[in-house]
Amino acid sequence: MPAAKEKAAVSVSRWYSFLVERRDLTLLLTIVIACAVISRLTPHFLTFVNLQTLGLAVAFNAIVVIGMSILMIAGGIDIAVGATYGLAAIVVGLLISNGFPIVPGILVGLGIGIVVGCGNALLINRFGLSPFLATLGMQSVCRGILWLVSGGHSVVGLPPQFVVLGQTKIASIQLPVYIMLVLVIAADVCLRRTSFLRQFYYIGVSPQSAESCGIPVRRVTSIAYILVGFLAALAGILDGARVGAIYVMSGTGIEFQVITAAVIGGTSMAGGRGTIFGAFLGVILMAILTNVLSLAGVNMYWQSVFIGAILVGVVAMDSLMGSRETR
Amino acid sequence: MSSAVHTSPPSPGGSRSPRGGASRWVGRMLSTQTGVLFGIIILLAVALSIASPYFLTGANLLAIGVAMAGSALAAIGSSLVLLTGGIDLSIGTSYGLSGIVVSHALLAGIPVLPSMALALLSGMLIGALNGVIITRLRVNPFITTLGTMTIGRGLINILTRGYSISGLPDSFMKLLYLKIAGLPPSVAIMILFTVVADLALRWWKPARQLYYIGGSSTYARLIGINVNRATTAAYVVSGFTAAAGGLLFTMRTGAGSQQAGLGLEMLAIIAPFLGGVGFGGQGTILAAFLGATLLGLIFNAIQLLGIPVLFQNVITGAFLVSAALIGVVRVRRAFLMQRMERR
Numbered sequence: 001m002p003a004a005k006e007k008a009a010v011s012v013s014r015w016y017s018f019l020v021e022r023r024d025l026t027l028l029l030t031i032v033i034a035c036a037v038i039s040r041l042t043p044h045f046l047t048f049v050n051l052q053t054l055g056l057a058v059a060f061n062a063i064v065v066i067g068m069s070i071l072m073i074a075g076g077i078d079i080a081v082g083a084t085y086g087l088a089a090i091v092v093g094l095l096i097s098n099g100f101p102i103v104p105g106i107l108v109g110l111g112i113g114i115v116v117g118c119g120n121a122l123l124i125n126r127f128g129l130s131p132f133l134a135t136l137g138m139q140s141v142c143r144g145i146l147w148l149v150s151g152g153h154s155v156v157g158l159p160p161q162f163v164v165l166g167q168t169k170i171a172s173i174q175l176p177v178y179i180m181l182v183l184v185i186a187a188d189v190c191l192r193r194t195s196f197l198r199q200f201y202y203i204g205v206s207p208q209s210a211e212s213c214g215i216p217v218r219r220v221t222s223i224a225y226i227l228v229g230f231l232a233a234l235a236g237i238l239d240g241a242r243v244g245a246i247y248v249m250s251g252t253g254i255e256f257q258v259i260t261a262a263v264i265g266g267t268s269m270a271g272g273r274g275t276i277f278g279a280f281l282g283v284i285l286m287a288i289l290t291n292v293l294s295l296a297g298v299n300m301y302w303q304s305v306f307i308g309a310i311l312v313g314v315v316a317m318d319s320l321m322g323s324r325e326t327r
Numbered sequence: 328m329s330s331a332v333h334t335s336p337p338s339p340g341g342s343r344s345p346r347g348g349a350s351r352w353v354g355r356m357l358s359t360q361t362g363v364l365f366g367i368i369i370l371l372a373v374a375l376s377i378a379s380p381y382f383l384t385g386a387n388l389l390a391i392g393v394a395m396a397g398s399a400l401a402a403i404g405s406s407l408v409l410l411t412g413g414i415d416l417s418i419g420t421s422y423g424l425s426g427i428v429v430s431h432a433l434l435a436g437i438p439v440l441p442s443m444a445l446a447l448l449s450g451m452l453i454g455a456l457n458g459v460i461i462t463r464l465r466v467n468p469f470i471t472t473l474g475t476m477t478i479g480r481g482l483i484n485i486l487t488r489g490y491s492i493s494g495l496p497d498s499f500m501k502l503l504y505l506k507i508a509g510l511p512p513s514v515a516i517m518i519l520f521t522v523v524a525d526l527a528l529r530w531w532k533p534a535r536q537l538y539y540i541g542g543s544s545t546y547a548r549l550i551g552i553n554v555n556r557a558t559t560a561a562y563v564v565s566g567f568t569a570a571a572g573g574l575l576f577t578m579r580t581g582a583g584s585q586q587a588g589l590g591l592e593m594l595a596i597i598a599p600f601l602g603g604v605g606f607g608g609q610g611t612i613l614a615a616f617l618g619a620t621l622l623g624l625i626f627n628a629i630q631l632l633g634i635p636v637l638f639q640n641v642i643t644g645a646f647l648v649s650a651a652l653i654g655v656v657r658v659r660r661a662f663l664m665q666r667m668e669r670r
Contacts, residue, residue, distance in 0.1 A: 123652075139644070145641060256477060301489075303481070308476070315471075315474075
């Protein structure tokens with residue numbers, strides 16, 4: 001009997017470690033099952049229009065999550081992504097609705113993302129602030145500038161040549177979805193294959209050992225912060241083009257959703273673990289959840305309660321699992 | 328945040344210089360961040376009273392006191408949390424929720440005092456939840472309180488359906504005109520809590536444990552401090568002071584506002600930072616109070632001098648970053664000096 005028990009225990013722990021290690025496969029399975037169940041429950045889920053909505057809902061967060069998961073793998077975090085997203089969008093909107101040429105306008109917007117990233121990198125890597133604090137401050141500064149330049153008004157009346165960027169459809173799917181897919185695949189492959197991006201894993205596990213292995217830790221993590229800023233700005237601008245107007249509140253709360261998605265996707269808060277594919281699946285799962293809550297007519301405010309609870313729950317589960325692994 | 332800086336037995340004052348007489352006193356004052364902060368406040372007050380004839384009027388000073396009461400109260404609890412090396416972002420939510428809870432309880436026919444107790448309890452519950460998740464489930468304090476902040480804000484919106492709650496019973500509305508020792512209740516309570524908390528942190532042993540935890544939670548555990556319990560207690564107090572601030576706000580306005588407390592957590596974190604609280608387990612409540620006073624003066628100046636209110640957000644963020652920078656520089660210097668002393 002004890003032998004059988006032991007065998008069962010071994011197989012359970014094997015399953016357990018499989019679930020922990022292959023988070024992306026587990027997630028994929030979860031998503032498929034969730035879709036199957038939901039489409040049984042409501043006929044509105046698996047309609048083309050709803051899937052289109054879902055794709056767009058995924059697109060902007062997924063662009064941001066690429067940068068965020070690379071950064072979190074390196075042990076950093078950026079709370080300012082939502083504010084960067086909004087600030088870049090509003091500046092581009094103000095510029096081009098006042099007759100500034102479109103391409104330079106977009107470049108200015110992307111430049112803002114890079115500048116914010118540089119600012120974060122400077123505060124964290126040069127002055128030694130904690131990433132949380134530095135980016136929290138940066139968030140406040142960016143939101144403040146956003147309110148200042150916009151005067152609290154949303155930007156409407158964007159020229160059609162700009163709106164095209166977000167609304168063109170290829171095979172009846174909007175352009176941002178394609179952009180997102182290309183970026184996600186490219187980033188995932190690069191993170192797996194290029195030695196430059198693999199450095200982030202070493203840094204996340206232990207910055208000291210990475211440093212003594214000859215990795216310029218500060219320079220490399222600075223690049224991650226700049227990348228996050230750039231991608232957040234890109235997503236914000238595309239979102240503005242898709243909507244055809246830029247709201248003052250654009251990007252509020254994105255940081256929650258993106259961090260939660262990355263953690264669901266297996267990225268560790270402590271750094272050193274995670275993939276972009278996993279984080280991407282995390283974004284999809286979150287989008288499905290929000291979508292279902294909306295389809296079920298659940299109050300928007302309850303959604304924020306759910307998202308908050310999921311964020312804490314997943315991180316708690318992760319840290320409990322982590323402590324079990326090390327034991 | 329809690330880098331490997333071991334400030335040997337935590338002294339709330341700061342370094343002492345061996346000089347004599349008045350110059351020694353001034354030197355000691357300026358060698359502490361509290362002293363520098365106090366100096367800045369005096370200078371700013373002088374400048375403001377020259378710049379605006381309305382600054383040094385009793386009405387304006389009371390208005391500053393009332394306006395800063397919420398953040399000063401919240402800063403007390405926030406300081407305790409910062410001392411342990413944590414952070415509490417759910418302060419604004421506790422502040423807002425307490426106003427909603429007291430309004431709902433009153434409308435449900437519950438008498439005034441039990442309703443107020445319920446409001447305070449709601450804040451303590453959020454704090455207890457934070458504490459348990461952080462200490463038992465070992466979740467990063469930032470993520471935990473970010474989560475409870477979102478959850479709480481959602482609950483506030485659900486409870487209010489996006490509107491403010493008005494039409495509170497007369498028994499509560501009477502309190503609008505309440506005066507404690509001739510002061511508005513928020514100012515009186517702010518002063519009382521600040522004094523009590525400051526004294527407790529200087530002389531009461533259980534409170535002083537927080538310094539040791541902030542210095543190094545491992546060593547604190549080794550010398551027999553129940554780190555989990557003390558840390559949880561800090562979060563509970565933080566929820567309590569925030570809820571007290573929210574309750575006083577509701578007593579002043581006579582309505583449960585759904586917007587109350589938005590962004591308050593930033594002020595409640597910046598104020599202690601300005602006073603140098605929280606970097607490796609150091610700082611006093613007095614310093615945090617002075618930090619809140621400085622912020623109150625600056626916001627008052629913004630109004631008196633007619634600076635666009637939209638600037639407030641930028642100023643808040645810039646303050647957070649610069650206060651944190653000052654703190655880091657100070658910790659580094661202390662660290663270097665400690666190393667030099669050892670040689």
